[in-house]
Amino acid sequence: MNRTRVAVLGAGIVGAACARELSRAGFDVVVVDRGRPAGGTTSHGEGNILVSDKGPGAELELAKLSLRLWPQVVAEIADEDPRAAAAIEYDPKGGIVVATTDDGARALTAFAASQPGVRTESLSPKELADTEPALTREVTAAFHYPEDAQVQPAGAALALLGSALRHGARLRCGTEVVGVSVRKGRITGVRVPGEVIEADVVVNAAGPWAGQVSALLGAPIAVRPRRGEVLVTTPMPGVVRHKVYDADYVGAVGADSGDLRTSAVVESTWGGTVLIGSSRRRAGFDDTIRPEVLSAIAVKALRLFPALADAAIMRAYGGFRPYVDDHLPVLGEDPRLGNLWHATGHEGAGIGLSIGTARLLRELLTGAEPAMPVAEFTVDRPAVVAEEAA
Incomplete structure (x- = not known):
């Protein structure tokens, strides 16, 4: 039986977490990054996993979900590779x-x-x-x-990505997306120099560059x-x-x-x-x-x-x-272009929220009941499909 092919664009911590969740769920995953894993925003963060800075609402619920999942994920990676888990430097110090x-x-x-x-x-x-x-x-x-905690962000991203690779994911470093292949209003692959990487699902996890990538794909978002x-x-x-x-x-x-x-x-x-x-x-x-x-x-x-x-x-x-102007992540399928999903817009909270974001993405793609409501993260809200992104 053919597995669903997923191209995750971005090898930062959000992309790595998504790749891990999806590869563990049986998807055929390839991670594409124009640079190196954790080489962009992830390596320039402080590694915070916080609930202390979030007021009531969807972002706080996502933070609480992520907070519950982080120790589980660290323990799972420790079973696979203790050295990788140690490099995460997970510290629930408060x-x-x-x-x-x-x-x-x-x-x-x-x-x-x-x-x-x-x-x-x-x-x-x-x-x-x-x-x-x-x-x-x-x-x-x-x-x-x-409940506040901390990780070493680059170490955490590489540990998540390594786990994804152990579950069958592939990594394409130094590979820049230059275009998109579309058939009947749905993405069928992403164009990179010299070839098309065919995909049934494309996940835009390019962090601060997600706005540029989305425009390149033909469905711009205001990140x-x-x-x-x-x-x-x-x-x-x-x-x-x-x-x-x-x-x-x-x-x-x-x-x-x-x-x-x-x-x-x-x-x-x-x-x-x-x-x-x-x-x-x-x-x-x-x-x-x-x-x-x-x-x-x-x-x-x-x-x-x-x-x-x-x-x-x-x-x-x-x-x-x-x-993003409304300070909420962007998570879900783009209604303008089938098979395109976004997982970005976390601002300074991406390290902490990456695990919960990946879990929700896997649940949405598999048709499972999401662990929390996701309506506030949709792609078609005004702050995301903004006039300047059109």
């Missing part, structure tokens, strides 16, 4: 969100109370000091989110890049114990302006380095590192962790998030 003004405290308290099904713990000043000794004492409210930068210190084991961020971060994530927005986001890695973010701005695909952006990030981080004033910065990096 997160702490703080406010430093009275208005911020009221907003943070209301936000924490609005998140259905999310565990939160209000921390007293003493509890906060015991939990994060290096954190500033000028805090007006603090909430612990014990655009939103740039961010991160500072990385030399190893400072034990200085920062959780992911800690100022409540302003939630506002920066939800901001619609293309102007620069910064907020204090500080966390450590397994290796002891401290990641300091974050920024958001719309700059197209300009990958220039701007010193003034790094400076603004550092200033806000020092207000949370004054001890970082003596930290040695080892490097800085930046990347592009796949941005």
Whole structure:
């Protein structure tokens, strides 16, 4: 019996997660990427798996689904390849969100109370000091989110992709999609230099480049890049114990302006380095590192962790998030072109949401009952099929 052929466009973490789910479900999967696996946005992320930054609605439900699935997926990969699972560096360390003004405290308290099904713990000043000794004492409210976790993003993507390959998927690196093959209003394959890769289903998982890819395929969607930068210190084991961020971060994530927005986001890695973010701005695909952006990030981080004033910065990096105006992922079949599916638009949450997105895609393609409602992620909503994408 012939298996359904699926071409997944993009070998970042969302594409890798989709390839794994579909290959395990019996689909004949090929992953196509113009570069290398995890070589784009995925390798420039912090690896967050968060519920703490998401208000009530579909994205929070997807985050909760992903949060439940991540430990299962890590355990499954560990059974296949313990070294690959170790490279994921899955760390359910929890997160702490703080406010430093009275208005911020009221907003943070209301936000924490609005998140259905999310565990939160209000921390007293003493509890906060015991939990994060290096954190500033000028805090007006603090909430612990014990369910927040972290992974090493490139390691996680490669582990997911490796699992997909073990289940029969194939990988085409250095292969750029240049066109599409269509018959009777349905995609039958994607054109790459010198050939057509035939497919019964094409999944656009190209992250910030999904808008460009969708236009190339003839069904444009309004996914655009939103740039961010991160500072990385030399190893400072034990200085920062959780992911800690100022409540302003939630506002920066939800901001619609293309102007620069910064907020204090500080966390450590397994290796002891401290990641300091974050920024958001719309700059197209300009990958220039701007010193003034790094400076603004550092200033806000020092207000949370004054001890970082003596930290040695080892490097800085930046990347592009796949941005949609309504701040929701895009998941589902494109009504304008049969056999074309999209799995993109997660902005800065793609690492955490990748596992849940892949599970929903597999359920939709197999006709199973989705694990959660997906109506808010549809391709034909106004923010996705926007005028500028037409």
